[in-house]
Amino acid sequence: MTLSLAARRSALSRFTDGHELDVLVVGGGVVGCGAALDAVTRGLSTGLIEARDYASGTSSRSSKLIHGGLRYLEMLDFGLVHEALQERRLLLTTIAPHLVRPVPFMYPLQKPAWERFYVGSGIALYDGLAFGVKSSGEVPRHKHLSKKAALALMPSLRPDALTGAIQYHDAQVDDARFTLELARTAAAHGAHVANRVAMTGFLRADASDPQSSVIGVTARDQMTGEEFTVRARRVICATGVWTGEVQSMLGGDIAPLKVRASKGIHLVVPRDRIDSQTGVILRTEKSVLFIIPWDEHWIIGTTDTDWTLDLAHPAATSADIDYLLSTVNRVLVTPLSRDDIDGVYAGLRPLISGDESDATTKLSREHVVAAPVAGVVLVAGGKYTTYRVMAKDAVDLALGISAKKDRKDRDKDRDREVEKAAGPPSSATDTVPLSGAVGWEWLSERYQMLARASGLPEDAVEYLLSRYGTLTRELLALIDARPELGEPLPGGEEHLKVEVVYAAASEGALFLTDILARRTRISIEARDRGFEAAPHAAALVAPILGWDDAEVARQIDIYNRRVEAEMSSQTMPDDASAQSERAKAPDAAI
Known part of the structure; x- marks a missing residue:
């Protein structure tokens, strides 16, 4: 369907x-x-x-993690953690093994031996609450690392930022x-x-x-x-x-x-800016901060602050970005700067609130x-x-x-x-598995067969399988009918032209913004936020969505003004001024 x-x-x-x-x-x-x-x-x-x-x-602006919530153990919310870990197992093994996959994290230790015991006990409990005898698709158990072993996994980590570490696994997903x-x-x-x-x-x-x-x-x-x-x-x-x-x-x-909106922002930086084989979780004064592997990028986040302005378009401020950069730079050998950032996105968490005086991190x-x-x-x-x-x-x-x-x-x-x-x-x-998960285990082991039949490179087929699962065969059928759709989309990072066509034909995309911001990751991963890709994508979907030349131009203009407004808002010092800048962009809907 x-x-x-x-x-x-x-x-x-x-x-x-x-x-x-x-x-x-x-x-x-x-x-x-x-x-x-x-x-x-x-x-x-x-x-x-x-x-x-x-x-x-x-649902498109999260940390893109499927996890039990390690920090909730400190709040003694064992039931919530156990429930989430059971759902993690279902997602990895039954519901969406093509979209949800394990991801390693390292927790750097900075204090004497008692910290290793304290944190190690918590992570051991975290593994235990997963109830799991490890089976195919589930995550590995945690392990303790010496300082030398931790630095070997992550050379970008400052030696004075740790005395050792513990590595554990959670999972991640393309949320949209x-x-x-x-x-x-x-x-x-x-x-x-x-x-x-x-x-x-x-x-x-x-x-x-x-x-x-x-x-x-x-x-x-x-x-x-x-x-x-x-x-x-x-x-x-x-x-x-x-x-x-x-x-x-x-x-x-x-x-x-009574629902309160909590704003969380994330930075997206190229993979080569941080030399590491693992993600990292860092304790902060208010909460925790993640450095998350994300294909050819890292996602760094997040913040947790009240938001009382426009719910449709939360805006990241200059202060938000500075906070994340300063926090992550405390542990990096080579600090990140704004020039290293490919993308920024902001989302709102709907938190159940009983007391207005409570900080959102405590809700x-x-x-x-x-x-x-x-x-x-x-x-x-x-x-x-x-x-x-x-x-x-x-x-x-x-x-x-x-x-x-x-x-x-x-x-x-x-x-x-x-x-x-x-x-x-x-x-x-x-x-009930998702559509792309039906037959996934069999097909995922035969990507070479699909590559030979389609004429695409094996890595391109593997990439499509990681995003579409067994629905990849539908995209390959489009390429078979129109071989040019197997080409990379100009300005679209690793995305292929066929993905844009498929988004409009089969995935409910009605506007250019739908395609560049959610059906693909171009708006947060491309260095120019999708300016180059926009006209190429619009031309590809125009026949499918019935756009004439005027509508193509309008869609490109709406997308470009959205990007300009978001980038401008990210230079503002506070929520009010950032929201004012973001509001200058028109909505996609007619």
Whole structure:
């Protein structure tokens, strides 16, 4: 199932045909797409609408890690860590082995022997909470390193920055691509999904009673401006930092969830700027900082500060960048400068807040589901790694299945027995692979065969497999029909022309920004942030998306002005001035 223009039109037709859906999900981030997949694989008629693009908010701007949260052990939140590590195992072995892969990290030790015991005990517990006898696709156990061994792994580390180290493994993911595949997999199972469709309000059983049950939503097609209604027995709102706006639409005093937005920024620097075979985790005064291997780059992050301005376009400030550079430079032999930065991105975490005085670093990464009005479920909080549990809990509540009070009671088999006895269908997403994962183990070992058949270099095929999994065969079929699509996209780093065409034809991209910022990584990895690639990409997708010359020029202008505004905002000293600069760029939507 592709997310083509025709598929989008079909979904819109289903929304407006007068029939009632079992479940409508509002929000196309990782939790919303996960909820759509959860609902449809229970046999429920399911729809999903997203006001902008899939993963356009938090779900494309994370640290791109699948992890248990090592620092949460210090908060004694063992349940959260255990749950996240179990989800990590599922993602590595069953759900998305083509997109989620182990990544090594080193924790430098700086204090006397007691620190090795303290940190080593914590990391040993971290491994233990994963419950894992190591099997194919799972992560290796931790190991202790001498100072000499640690410096051999990372020559760029200052010798005076450590006395030794401990190495452990977590996992990483292309967050935007993973979210997109969730949406596509949900569609393959029968869900009706459409991006650029905004919810504008709720439908009530009694329009005169603001407390009456919700029976659907009012919506607007952002591409045409058309207003319409979608009827649904249950509406699940997975809107992250926009949860407050959704609660306002419900009216009255209904606001069971208090969500605070925490800004996190990341720097992207070329791989050759840091000589290391491993990632690094550093303790800071407020939290931790990661140096994360990312193909031909490193991702350095993150910050954790309150954000009260535009939720759609958080902006990184000069102070944010300086903080990350100064923190990482404390341990590097050759300091990084602004000239070493290829990309900067900023995202917002939706944190559940109980006290405005609490620092965002101290707020829980737990999630909450609530049903403030009959027919509506809200889900917020949590972390990327546990999206599936959040989605399951939201659908469970929508169906009237009670959530367990204690995480230890979420025994899978017991849940299913209880749910079966209660009547509603149970969640099966722990056994549902994403589209690109089906047949992955067999195909990934035969990349040479694909290379010979396609005429592409083996490394190009390996690259495609790492991003598209078994869906790579669809891209190779496009190259077979048009061999020029196997060429690199000018200015597009390692991306091929076929990826741009595939994004528009099969992955729901409707604007040039969708392609350069989320279907590919060009906007954060290319030194020029995609200025060179933009006209080439626009020309490739124009026939697919029906753009004439004027629209091609408009799309390029919108993208370029977005990049200019972001780069300008990154020279500003504070959030207010940075946001003012970022706001000068137009949105992609018509």
